[in-house]
Amino acid sequence: MFLTMMQWSKRRQSSWVQLAGHKGNIQQGEGGKVLKKFNVVEDTCLQALMSDPLHLFVPRYYGNISRNGERYIRLEDLLSGLRKPAIMDCKMGIRTYQEEEIIKAKTKGSLRSDMYQKMENVDPTAPTAEEQAQRGVTKLRYMQWRDSTSSTSTLGLRIEGIMMENGTVLREFNKTRTKAQVTETLLFFTKRQVHILKAYVSRLEALRETLKESSFFNTHEIIGSSLLFLHDQTCKANIWMIDFGKTIPAPENVYLKHDVPWVEGNREDGYLTGLTSLISLLHACHETRCARMLATFLN
Numbered sequence: 001m002f003l004t005m006m007q008w009s010k011r012r013q014s015s016w017v018q019l020a021g022h023k024g025n026i027q028q029g030e031g032g033k034v035l036k037k038f039n040v041v042e043d044t045c046l047q048a049l050m051s052d053p054l055h056l057f058v059p060r061y062y063g064n065i066s067r068n069g070e071r072y073i074r075l076e077d078l079l080s081g082l083r084k085p086a087i088m089d090c091k092m093g094i095r096t097y098q099e100e101e102i103i104k105a106k107t108k109g110s111l112r113s114d115m116y117q118k119m120e121n122v123d124p125t126a127p128t129a130e131e132q133a134q135r136g137v138t139k140l141r142y143m144q145w146r147d148s149t150s151s152t153s154t155l156g157l158r159i160e161g162i163m164m165e166n167g168t169v170l171r172e173f174n175k176t177r178t179k180a181q182v183t184e185t186l187l188f189f190t191k192r193q194v195h196i197l198k199a200y201v202s203r204l205e206a207l208r209e210t211l212k213e214s215s216f217f218n219t220h221e222i223i224g225s226s227l228l229f230l231h232d233q234t235c236k237a238n239i240w241m242i243d244f245g246k247t248i249p250a251p252e253n254v255y256l257k258h259d260v261p262w263v264e265g266n267r268e269d270g271y272l273t274g275l276t277s278l279i280s281l282l283h284a285c286h287e288t289r290c291a292r293m294l295a296t297f298l299n
C-alpha cells in the first residue's frame, strides 16, 4: 500500500489535513474555522442545514467571505481541539455522479484524457478497445467504473482516505470493495479499540434517527457527500456530514427514500443503504472484539 508521511504543522502543533477531495479546495483558517472554495450549491445547502435537525451532524456554517478576490465558505474546523487525531473520509451513497452526467456524456467533446489515465493506472485492462484508441473516457464512464470497482455500488459507501494519529496518510482504497476488505480497513483505522467502535456505532445510530426527522434529507439528492470520522488520544470520537457540493433539491413533491435502487430519473442516492452498511460493519467489528476480549478473560 502506498504510504505518505504527513507533515505536522509546527506553528499550530496540530495535524490539519485535507484528506480527500480537490487539492487546495479547503484550507485551515483562523479561529477554529476552515475556508472552502465557494460553491453556490454547497452554500445553499449549508444555510438550509443550519435550521434542520441535521445541524447537529454538520460543521457550523459561518457564511461566506471574499478574500484576495476569491470567495470562500467558512466552516467550523472539525479538527480543532483534537490531539493527534485519526481521521477517515467515507464517501456515501450508491453512486457518486449526478444524473446530469448522463446527458453530458452524450454531447460531443466530453472525453476526458485525465480520467482515462487514472483508470489505466489502476487497471490497464479496464478501458475498452474503443477507449484505448481514443485515449479518453466520459466522466460518466469513469465515475461508474470507480463506483463499481470500489464498495460504492454494492455497499453504498467507500473509504476515500485515512490519516492515522502518527500522521500517516493512506489514500489508495480504489480497490477496497468487499465487506471483508472494508471491515479490515475499519479495524485498522480504529486499531480495534472497543470504546471507539462503540462510540462510532452510537453516533451513526443517532444520525439514522435524525435523518428520519429531517425535511432536508427527504427532499435532497445527496451525491458525493462524505462522513468524516475523527477520534483522538483523549478518547473523543465523532462523525460529521461534510461536502454538499453535489447535493441538490429533488423535484417538487418528490420525497427520496435513500435506500432503494437507483434507476435513471428516480434521483435515488442510496445514502441510507451506505449508512446501514456502515452501522452493521462497525457493529460486527465491535461484537467480534467484545467476544474476543471475553474469551481471553475466561481462559
Ligand SMILES: Nc1ncnc2c1ncn2[C@@H]1O[C@H](COP(=O)(O)OP(=O)(O)OP(=O)(O)O)[C@@H](O)[C@H]1O
Residues within 6 Å of the ligand: 017, 018, 019, 020, 021, 022, 023, 025, 026, 034, 059, 075, 076, 077, 078, 079, 089, 224, 226, 228, 242, 243, 244, 245
Ligand atoms: N469542516 C471541516 N473541518 C476539518 N476538515 C475538513 C472539513 N471539511 C472538510 N475537511 C477536510 O477536507 C477534505 C475534503 O473536504 P470536502 O469533501 O468538503 O472537499 P471537496 O473538494 O468538495 O471534495 P470532492 O472533491 O470529493 O467533492 C475532507 O476529507 C477533510 O479532510
Ligand SMILES: O=P(O)(O)O[C@@H]1[C@H](O)[C@H](O)[C@@H](OP(=O)(O)O)[C@H](OP(=O)(O)O)[C@H]1O
Residues within 6 Å of the ligand: 096, 118, 139, 143, 146, 224, 246
Ligand atoms: O477520486 P477520483 O478517482 O480521483 O475521481 C474524482 C472524484 O470522483 C471527484 O468526486 C470528482 O469531482 P466531483 O465530485 O466534483 O464531480 C472528480 O471529477 P472532476 O475531475 O471532474 O473534478 C473525479 O476526478
